[in-house]
Amino acid sequence: MNAVSNSPSLSEPNSQPLTESLASHSTRSATRLDRPLSILAIVAVLLVASGAVAFPHEVGSGGTALVAPGTPSAHASPLTPLGPISALTRIGSQYLVNFTETGLPSNTSWTVNFSGQLSSSNHSSIGVSAGNGTWAWSASSPGYNATPANGTLTVAGSATGVIVTFTNWTYPVQFTENGTVLPIGTLWGVNAQGPGGSWQVENNGLSVSISLTNGSYNYTILVVGAPNFTAVPATGTFVVAGATLSFGVTFVATVSEYPITFVAIGLVNGTQWQVNMTGADGYGTILVSSNNETDLFLSNGSWVFTVVPVIGFTATYNSSVVIQGAGVTFTVVFTANSNSTPPPPTYVVTLVESGLPNGTLWSAALAGSGFSSTTNSMRFTEPNGTYSLTVALVANFTANYSSSVTVNGGAVLVGVAFSTSVYPITFVESGLPAESGWTVVTTNAVTQEMVSGQSTQRTITLQLGDGSYTITASGPLGYSVSLSTSVITVSGTSPVAITAAFTPSPVGITSLNTVPLLTTGILVVTAIVGVVGAGWGYTRYQYTQRRSRALSWVQEFRNDVADIEDQPP
Numbered sequence: 037m038n039a040v041s042n043s044p045s046l047s048e049p050n051s052q053p054l055t056e057s058l059a060s061h062s063t064r065s066a067t068r069l070d071r072p073l074s075i076l077a078i079v080a081v082l083l084v085a086s087g088a089v090a091f092p093h094e095v096g097s098g099g100t101a102l103v104a105p106g107t108p109s110a111h112a113s114p115l116t117p118l119g120p121i122s123a124l125t126r127i128g129s130q131y132l133v134n135f136t137e138t139g140l141p142s143n144t145s146w147t148v149n150f151s152g153q154l155s156s157s158n159h160s161s162i163g164v165s166a167g168n169g170t171w172a173w174s175a176s177s178p179g180y181n182a183t184p185a186n187g188t189l190t191v192a193g194s195a196t197g198v199i200v201t202f203t204n205w206t207y208p209v210q211f212t213e214n215g216t217v218l219p220i221g222t223l224w225g226v227n228a229q230g231p232g233g234s235w236q237v238e239n240n241g242l243s244v245s246i247s248l249t250n251g252s253y254n255y256t257i258l259v260v261g262a263p264n265f266t267a268v269p270a271t272g273t274f275v276v277a278g279a280t281l282s283f284g285v286t287f288v289a290t291v292s293e294y295p296i297t298f299v300a301i302g303l304v305n306g307t308q309w310q311v312n313m314t315g316a317d318g319y320g321t322i323l324v325s326s327n328n329e330t331d332l333f334l335s336n337g338s339w340v341f342t343v344v345p346v347i348g349f350t351a352t353y354n355s356s357v358v359i360q361g362a363g364v365t366f367t368v369v370f371t372a373n374s375n376s377t378p379p380p381p382t383y384v385v386t387l388v389e390s391g392l393p394n395g396t397l398w399s400a401a402l403a404g405s406g407f408s409s410t411t412n413s414m415r416f417t418e419p420n421g422t423y424s425l426t427v428a429l430v431a432n433f434t435a436n437y438s439s440s441v442t443v444n445g446g447a448v449l450v451g452v453a454f455s456t457s458v459y460p461i462t463f464v465e466s467g468l469p470a471e472s473g474w475t476v477v478t479t480n481a482v483t484q485e486m487v488s489g490q491s492t493q494r495t496i497t498l499q500l501g502d503g504s505y506t507i508t509a510s511g512p513l514g515y516s517v518s519l520s521t522s523v524i525t526v527s528g529t530s531p532v533a534i535t536a537a538f539t540p541s542p543v544g545i546t547s548l549n550t551v552p553l554l555t556t557g558i559l560v561v562t563a564i565v566g567v568v569g570a571g572w573g574y575t576r577y578q579y580t581q582r583r584s585r586a587l588s589w590v591q592e593f594r595n596d597v598a599d600i601e602d603q604p605p
Contacts, residue, residue, distance in 0.1 A: 130165045133189065134197035135175060137161075146177035146202070147475070147488070152517070154475050154510040166191050174477055174508065175200045176488045179250070185486045186479060204249035208393045209274065209281045211257070212243040217287040219332065223261035224287075228253045230276075237394055241413040245394040250276050257285055264335060266290050280391070280456075293333035295363040302349065302370035307381035308417075308447075310344035311366075334359050343368050347379055384447045385416040385423075387437075391454035392430065399428040400452070402441060418443050427452055431482075432501035458499040459530040463509070465494050467538035474511040476536070478524075481506065500526050509536045516541035 135148045137160055147156045150164045151171045174186035180202040189196055211226050218224065225238030226246055230253035237246045238260055252275045257267035265287050274281055300309060313332075338358050343351040353368040387400055389412050399408040402416045403423040422442045427435040437452040463476045476496050477488040481504040489496040504525045509517045520535040 129167050131167075131191050131193070132195040132197075133164050133166050133171070133191065134195065135162045135164075135173075135200060136197060137175070137177075137200050137202060139202035140177060140180065144177060146175065146180075146200075149174045149176075149475070149477060149508060149510055152508070152510050153513075168192055173198070174479070174486065176477060176486050177202055178488070179205055181205060182486065185484050205278075206247040206249050207276050207278065207280055208245050208247050208391070209253075209276065209283075210243055210245040210390060211283050211285050212390065214284045214286045216242070217289075218259070218262055218265055221261070222259070222265075225258045225260060226255055227258060228255045230254070239394075239411060241411050242388050243390060243412045245392070245412070247393050248276050250278060259287065264290050264293065282390070289333065292361075293335050294359050294361070296332045296334055296357065296359075297363065297365045298332075299365055299367040300370060301367065302372065303346070304381055307346070308383050309346055309368075309370075311368075312342045312344065313339060336360055341366060346370060348373055380419045381445075382417045382419050383443050383445070385418055385441060385443060385450065386413055386447070387415075387425075387427075387450050387452055388413045389452040389454060391456075392433065396430065398430055398452075398454075401426045401428075420444055425450065430454060431503070432456060432458075456501065457528075458501050459526055459528075461498045461500050461524065461526070461530060462533040463489075463496045463498070463536055464533050465491075465496075465511075465536045465538065468511055468515065472512050474517075474536070474538070475509065477508045478505040479508075480504070502526050502528065507534065511538050514540055 133150065135150075137146055140146060140160075143158045145156055145158045146162075147154060148162045148164070149155075150173045151166070153164065155162050155164060168191050170188050170190045172186070172188050175182045175198075176185070181204075183201045183203070184198075185200075187198070189198060209228070213224075221240050223238055223240045224244065225236060226244050227234065227236040228246055228248060229235075231249060231251035235246055235248065236258075237244055238258070240261065252273065254271065254273050256271050259265045259267065268286050268288050274283070298311070300307070303309065336359050338356065341353070341355050341357060343353055345351065349370040349372055351368050351370055353366070357364055357366055385402060387402075389398055392398060392412075395410050397408060397410050399406060400414060401407075402425050403418055403421075405416060407414045407416070420443050422440060425437065425439055425441050427437055429435075433454040434457045435452055435454050437450065441448060441450055461478075465474055468474060471492045473490060473492050474496075475488060475490045476498065477486055478498060478500060479486050483503075487498050487500060489498050504523065507519055507522050507524060509519055511517055515538045518537045518539070520537075524531050524534065
């Protein structure tokens with residue numbers, strides 16, 4: 037066989053075959069081996085690095101969930117699913133559980149306890165990954181109430197999430213009248229302006245209470261039911277800083293007023309009697325005594341009085357009273373009815389509470405008669421004597437008062453001061469390395485209010501009021517905790533210290549933010565280098581083998597001993 041006139045040329049991979057003439061003699065086609073993993077693998081790794089697809093996290097006992105590196109961010113969309121099940125979006129059976137908060141100021145830290153694993157953030161979202169099943173959770177932020185504060189959620193083959201709304205804690209601010217200048221029953225109130233808006237409360241008792249969040253406020257005292265009176269000073273400022281505040285309010289008349297002296301003739305000295313009054317100020321019922329007392333000041337004008345009947349007596353009086361720049365006397369003549377024995381005189385005993393939030397129900401019993409009220413005062417009527425007073429318990433408050441009340445010919449005013457009762461509860465940790473952070477969360481079984489504490493020391497102390505509480509604790513990743521008790525009852529004293537024993541455990545549910553960024557970067561770079569290197573090395577191996585085979589066949593071809601069927605590709 038004659039040698040070819042031109043030597044066949046050798047080329048790098050992906051070039052043309054050796055020669056067109058050699059290709060024309062081929063009787064068997066060879067299968068081309070593309071570069072393995074060289075393009076698809078690089079694309080996949082780049083997608084993982086850019087966050088376009090999910091990244092694996094080890095979680096619990098359910099497997100491995102894929103979530104985009106760095107998610108969730110402060111702007112993550114709540115309840116975003118992880119995507120379809122594929123090799124690039126999910127491994128195992130884990131799904132995103134996204135918690136989103138509303139109501140917290142920017143950059144305020146909050147915490148989610150998800151099945152014993154604590155995750156904190158100062159952004160609006162906290163994400164964790166979990167397998168199918170029902171999981172317990174709770175959320176908290178110091179100084180705020182969470183709604184809902186805890187619960188359970190079910191993961192069932194897709195992502196899910198919870199929205200938690202936070203509101204500030206509030207503290208009572210109480211204003212109490214100094215003396216009794218205002219006519220009894222006068223409606224007055226307070227308007228407070230501060231963080232978040234304006235609040236106004238009104239009451240017809242001796243005090244007004246308003247619950248406010250921490251901050252600085254401007255206030256104005258309002259006299260709704262007596263326009264001829266004002267407070268001195270009528271305006272001011274105060275600062276709420278995590279505690280109850282109390283202020284005294286002094287009222288003065290704003291126009292010229294003149295005294296009304298009430299005189300009762302025919303009653304036993306000290307007998308309590310009543311009149312109803314109508315006029316410009318509409319004072320209503322007034323309690324007066326037969327001791328010729330001055331109980332009321334009125335401005336110029338015409339006033340009408342009606343005497344409330346006294347059992348066993350007939351009252352005679354002139355109902356119209358005219359004031360013209362001077363005081364007047366209102367005289368009533370009581371005549372005993374025939375064949376009747378008048379009852380002993382009675383006197384009003386007024387209980388005035390302080391310390392309770394406005395509208396709180398409280399109850400008391402005097403001489404066996406009980407009453408309840410949501411205002412700050414209640415009244416009993418008793419003749420002369422000494423009586424036993426009992427004030428019922430109010431949750432998380434202690435009442436301070438005199439248990440014995442003596443009536444002796446006149447009205448009696450009794451103060452009932454409520455104060456919040458809290459007791460120190462100590463939690464002792466063991467098993468964690470020094471300076472390790474751990475957390476305790478307590479939840480009131482009735483109000484669902486949560487009180488939590490965090491520390492890097494061996495103990496945490498919480499202040500809790502009377503009631504029953506459930507307890508949870510959590511620590512660093514890789515540790516499980518066992519509590520000496522999961523439920524405590526506080527009843528007028530501090531219970532014994534509760535122990536929290538931590539032990540190393542397999543990796544549990546992992547927060548999406550716990551994979552170190554440096555580790556992620558190293559893994560991604562290593563993957564890229566490995567894939568590129570493997571593809572390049574295998575391609576060079578193919579090239580060397582084909583080149584050696586082709587040179588050997590050409591030499592045989594020149595020596596006229598080559599087999600055409602063995603022509604290399």
